[in-house]
Amino acid sequence: MSLETFSAEEHQKLVDAEQRYGNAFINAYNTTVLLSNLMMWPLVDCDLFIRFYSQMKKYHSLCVASTVRLHRVQAKMDLRYFLESTANAAFSLAHTDTQNYFDLQNNRIGDAQRATLKAYKWLEITYPGHSNFMKELKAEINEQTAHAHVVNSQHNFDLVAGQRAEIVTSYFDFEDDELVKLDLWVGAKAGLHAIDLILSVQKDFGGFLPSSDVSDFPQLMADNDAVLRELRDERGHQ
Template sequence: MSLEIFSAEEHQRLVDAESRYGNAFVNTYNTTILLSNLMMWPVIDCDLFIRFYSQMKKYHTLSVVSTVRLHRIQAKMDLRYFLESTANAAFSLAHTDTQNYFDLQNNRIGDAQKATLKAYKWLEVTYLAHSNFMRELKADINEQTAHAHVVNSHHNFDFVPGQKAEIITSYFDFEDDELIKLDLWIAAKAGIHAADLILTVQKDFGGFLPSSDSDILGQLMTDNDAVLRELQSAKA
């Protein structure tokens, strides 16, 4: 076992991702770049939004990187954190007061779970389509990968019987290119929904000037649909 070798192999897997996973990776890569460049500059004091937006950017990118580095559970946990950050970013962009996040009367930070629940409830009332997508994806992650489960061991555990029996507990997940392409498509779709949500809230409530990079959102949606058709054709 060598952490240096693991790190080098992870880097190489990222370098090789476009040639290996094709349009699925390209669409996801372009989506995470867009997410990192949505905002040109704030026009009001929106510190809370920018804090959550920074978490959105970081954890979407980490999810993409973890996917191609063959760490599926980590990728899904990062994607779940990304969804929660997105909900709070949208809420705090529309509600610039700090009451949902700070208990000013008692001079302490508020309950994070209660704050996130309030943000989700607000999304359900105000932006139902985005809320439904985020809720369904989060439920899938919670059910399949967010918690320790013996079923998830099939990604990196195997037993080879025989005279020279072998127990395999791999640092990397076993390679499954079609599953990785699917996970990349899901990550891209989540990023596209998040970008669309934040830009929609910005139109409704202001807060910041969008960058010109946001103009490619429509093309990313089209490309994401094309990736899905590719995946479906591969299974036909």
């Protein structure tokens, strides 16, 4: 076992991702780039929003990278954190006061779970379409990959029977291009929903000046739909 070797292999998997996963990776990559460049400049004091936005950017990029590096559970945990950061970013952009996150009276940080629950409830009422998408995706992640589960061992554990039996416990997930492409599509779709949500909140409540890069958003949505069609066609031909 060598962490240096693993790190080098991870880098090579990322370098090779476009060639290996094609449009699924290109769409996910372009989505995370746009997500990272949504804001040109704040127009009001929106420190809380920018803090959560920084978490959105980081964990969506980590989700994409972890997916092609063949760390599925890590990618899904990153995606879950990204969804929570998105909910709080949207809420704090519309509510610039700090009461949901800081207990000013007692000079301490507020309860994170309670703050996130309040953000989710606000989203449910104010932006129900985005709320439903995030709720369903988060539930799926919670059920499948957010917690230690024997089922997840299928990605990196195997018992090879025979005269010389072998127990395999791989650092990387076993290669499954179809699953990786599907996860890239899901990650991209989550990123596009988040972009749409943040831009909708910005339009309704202000807060920052969007960058000119947002003009690429409609094309990325169309590309994401095209990736799904490709995946369905590939499965249909198997």
